[in-house]
Amino acid sequence: MEIFRETAAAMAEGGVDGFAIETMMDLQEARAALLGVREAAPDLPVLVTMTFEPSGRTLTGVHPVCALNALQALGADAFGCNCSTGPAEMAEILAEIKPFAKIPLIAKPNAGLPRMEQGRTIFPMGPEEFASYADRLFESGASIFGGCCGTTPEHIRCLSNAVKKCGKPEKRKPVSGVVSSVSEYRRLSVDQLFTVIGERINPTGKKALQAELRAGKTDLIFDFALQQTSAGASILDVNMGLSGIQESEMMRKALCRLLHCTAAPLCIDSTDPDTVEQALRLYPGRALLNSISAEEKRLKQILPIAAKYGAMLILLPLTDDGIPATAEERMKVVDLILKEAAQYGYTVEDVCVDALIMTVSANPEAAKVSLELIRRCTERGMNTVCGLSNVSFGLPSRPLLNQTFLGMAMGHGLNMAIANPLSEELMNMIAAGDVLSGRDRQMKNFLSKFANSAQTGKPEQGHGRSSSAMRNLTPDEQVFQCVLLGDAEGIVKRIDALLAAGRDPSDIISDILIPAITEVGKKYESKEYFLPQLIMSAEAMEKASKYLEPLLLKEKGPGGQKTKMILATVKGDIHDIGKNIVGVMFRNYDFDVIDLGKDVPPERILDTAVRENVTLIGLSALMTTTMNSMRDVINLAKARGLTHLKFMIGGAVVDQNFADEIGAYYAPDPMSAVRLAKKLLNLE
Amino acid sequence: MIGDIHCFSRMSLEYPEKMVFARLGGHLHKTILEGSAAEKVRHAAIHAFSLCRPQGRYCVLPVREVSETGILLTDGSAVSSCDFARKCKNITHLWCAAVTVGVDITEARDSLESVAERAVYDAVGGETADAAMEFMHRKCCRDLLSRGLNLSERRFSPGYGDMPLELQFFLYNLLKMNEMGITLSDRCFMTPEKSVTAFAGITSIQGSVFYDTK
Incomplete structure (x- = not known):
């Protein structure tokens, strides 16, 4: 604000009659300018105009009524719009703020909306057409008129003549408070x-x-x-x-x-x-x-x-x-x-x-x-x-x-x-x-x-299942819903209720959890769910599985070996969000995921694969500069004769073409990664 | 104006809700947001956005020549990219820009346990950085247009298409990005991670006039 005050003080000292603060798109900046002028030259008039997009907001999202309300309270002598739009669009914005205006409103539109023609910027409106909007601007509350980009002295002359025929502004009591x-x-x-x-x-x-x-x-x-x-x-x-x-x-x-x-x-x-x-x-x-x-x-x-x-x-x-x-x-x-x-x-x-x-x-x-x-x-x-x-x-x-x-x-x-x-x-x-x-x-x-709550007398609970709705479900359905809705906090106590009723832990997994996560997968693939919902469901499922795992071991002893796989973000890349998401999904589908983390050198990936007897390796990269590290891993595997290894890749910058080029398989999202892995390992 | 660094030390941005939704795989007509999951996502997103501190800067440089392989500037430096040069045949100036949303958002993301929340924070950070670049670009479009200059709508970023990532060094030094708290690694990684750089072409529209009364 200091720079506005300094500028205003210099101009006031130079003898200006008033100030026009214009083309503002940020309310805070307009406030700073107005405060600066007010503090430097409290007795001179200040006109403030902001530039609103055809959408009716400024680029920074300022609502015109909010701008008027703040600036007139702060001491602007007139407020309005300039630039961005032609007179038709500006009239609509002014009409919206008119009921709230205690100060005169200003209209300084462009000569229409600019367009490019053969490398030339053209403002399409001629002086007479521009002036033909005087009535609409006047009825929308404007009492100070002007022009912005694309207008010429002739535009202003025509507009001035048209405005003179508009009569006197109506008297009205502005909305206050x-x-x-x-x-x-x-x-x-x-x-x-x-x-x-x-x-x-x-x-x-x-x-x-x-x-x-x-x-x-x-x-x-x-x-x-x-x-x-x-x-x-x-x-x-x-x-x-x-x-x-x-x-x-x-x-x-x-x-x-x-x-x-x-x-x-x-x-x-x-x-x-x-x-x-x-x-x-x-x-x-x-x-x-x-x-x-x-x-x-x-x-x-x-x-x-x-x-x-x-x-x-x-x-x-x-x-x-x-x-x-x-x-x-x-x-x-x-x-x-x-x-x-x-x-x-x-x-x-x-x-x-x-x-x-x-x-x-x-x-x-x-x-x-x-x-x-x-x-x-x-x-x-x-x-x-x-x-x-x-x-x-x-x-x-x-x-x-x-x-x-x-x-x-x-x-x-x-x-x-x-x-x-x-x-x-x-x-x-x-x-x-x-x-x-x-x-x-x-x-x-x-x-x-309350429209839909005639039965209960209680207001609608928003979306989804309320706790009372949950109570109306069977215990099996409640656990199923916890996975479906991604309720990691509530799932364990509901599983406890099932166990207390004598339900077998392995049945809970096979009859409830697996069908639930499968349903989630379907919803994700049909776009009914988006990524956070998929992950939350997967996290709820993971929590339930971890809770049941010790009970399964106690009940039946160590079961069959899970399928091992490696996940890593390649050398040079430090992004691991995507890899972690895929990891959660794989664990849900009973894979034993060896997560090597991020920025992992090729040697470490391959050494781990050999040591752990793993055949499937998932590689992730986010950057164009690091995607080639995926190629390095695969080339090193070939050089070491590890031809049995299968590589899957994923990440924002890779695609099927790149996968084909380096000899890998490609999965565009977590669900398809799981499906592809099962196919590659003949687990379907 | 030419050659000066223009700074946006604070940007008032609206939360880019639609872009975040799309980045996370949401579909306008198909995705159904409901239940506690939806509430958690909303809460995480707004929280993440409140941690973004968007700022940016840009500079306009005069162009000496546009060849098939790139753009030569009057000071002798070059921006090599056939794709970019093809789109910039008639440019007279080059627009160079950088934005960041700061380090708070990524630090908060990395401290979270929930992978779902981390994904939301990551998306909000990325989309807010893009929104900051879009805001600065549109603001410059407006300012330059009133001077009879046309800033191209399309932006090109180092590392995308055939534009070498090493151009990050050029932008880093030109825009003094260290003053925005950005560091650049030997491999051209920017920290804070949610930072974006871009080039765009400016056409000096000689003979392109505002409404011609004659």
Whole structure:
């Protein structure tokens, strides 16, 4: 951002009238440019245009509404599109963002989509045709017009004339109260679906997360993010307040990780001004800030920071004197904060009032006060939010109290909660509450969650077999399903159940496991399964086989010899993923695999073959430079007179032609490798 | 611009889900992703992607001559490849590029026990590196087009077709790939493993104009 600020300062000093930041495709870069200009020349106007592909996103995947939302909150004076598309495609993008625009929209299209003709780049649109799109661009919300690649002064003259006939822009009230990431946005409003802010990325009371943060790690943050968004959280709260760590640094680290793994907008949860500033500066979207209160320090220090970056606010109705006892007094504090925030341009749509729920075990009136505050705020069109679990602190059956309170609060108008979305009952109650409060129009959300669950009253479990569905199967079928679904964790206990019922271990292998893995192979070959499913099934099968092996030996003594084979990644190559996958499959089909690893010299491969009396050797290579090492192995075998050896090859760069050339057999995938091996060794 | 190294120290990429799916043998209409396996794959893939740190750099060099066997640059160095030269008959400049997604992804992959998860990490790393190259290529296409230059859509990489792998040394030195944390072995292996290099041709479109009002 420094370079943008330096450039802007120089230009401002030189006397420019304003700035045009254009052809941006990365929202973070556009933010950096805008912040740089704003910091260097706060009084000059700044127009920002981004370049969206015909797909409606930038090359980096930025959604146009998200870009508008973040940049207008950050202080852009106008926003729009330039380059990439012709006017027709640009009109569609502008129409999508028009409802959210509080600032003028800009359209600077190309003269059509460029094409190559005999080595010449041609923009197909002439000035009159270009200008004929003025109406569509105007109706889509554009009020500042221009041209980009392929346009000439004549294009602009024609467009200008056409625009003059378009009349005045319609007056409209833009949609407010939107938080956004780079690619997703969420409107917060009393008439929209209830919003769950996932509460779990917070070290308070979570020892494992505390230990991770102290070690500077972020893996649990990643897991919590994924779990919560999968369970239905629309926004994720991020709190890094923990003694013994530097909060601002950890917050930056957490955000960097979260930006890579979730598209959900974030709620920055901190009372430390430095942490808030660093987080909002880094976050490439419009965040929700948790929180602002009427405490002097927070009002004076944190509110200006929030306003600089345009964050939405959670308002806590408390002062330096504490939490007011009545709803009326709390409402006065809300108004006080709103008045202060209005000086920075905030409106009631930009805030969410925290209902400040206190525990009813300490004050029996606590819930009533919060409910009344929710009612008053909702009447004024303000979002309300609460941390649910406070209400039940110190009491038994806390989930019951929390959920009952949630139902009552939704009845009073509550439209947001900082909660744990992994609670199925809570999420179901919210879905039902949205229907009963009329927010889930046409009940789309509810029906998509519950449509096929009339019998059980429980929502659909997603794909695959749930544990209850497993229980409806016979014990044999359960083991079969474990292989089919790649459930390595569950297979041993199900085999134990079979053994306890007196089932013979060898029967389990021949009657269940082998047919199951054969079925998996069929699914893979018909493309119903892809590679990870094949391997997971193979790993489940391998685990089961290893578990049963000692029992077989005990029962019958050493059985017949397994067929030995060698696997190796050839000399010079260090890639072994493919070889390992093939190894798992071969072991499943009862081969005794001697895995020599990677970067294996030809001499070692052949010495092992002789010593172990092996005739089949599988060679793997990923690189064009190392595939010739396969030839070296085979040539050395010929030179040593080991003509009985059979070589199979596989890997990304080899094919049947190469195999023929060096005198080897070729298998394109793990299943065909097993089949080929059986054929070569007459095992079919 | 000519001869300068242009760096992308940070790239915002979307997770290349379709490419990863295809690399792992998925079929759009036939493969059925369901159950805990599907959830595990999804989790592993997103985790792997969060460990990718894509960065890249490119350089544009002037071309002296294109012969049947390769491309001669004005500084006397040559890029030998009949296949590439055939596709680059009219080029005036050569686009040279390298990207990497860093070492975290492969270190994490190698620490995993599950072969299935390792396969997913490997695919995500490879496809994200390709996506980074594609992103940089498309961005340059756009930038060059606005200057009246056309960057070919097709890229050629050392070690593929008849392009010698030893050209990695040329790219390594030219682009100062060590500054991206990449090392190159005597046998032209790049570390981090998930790194990609490429050439493409640039046609200076003389007489190729934007819309001609005349």
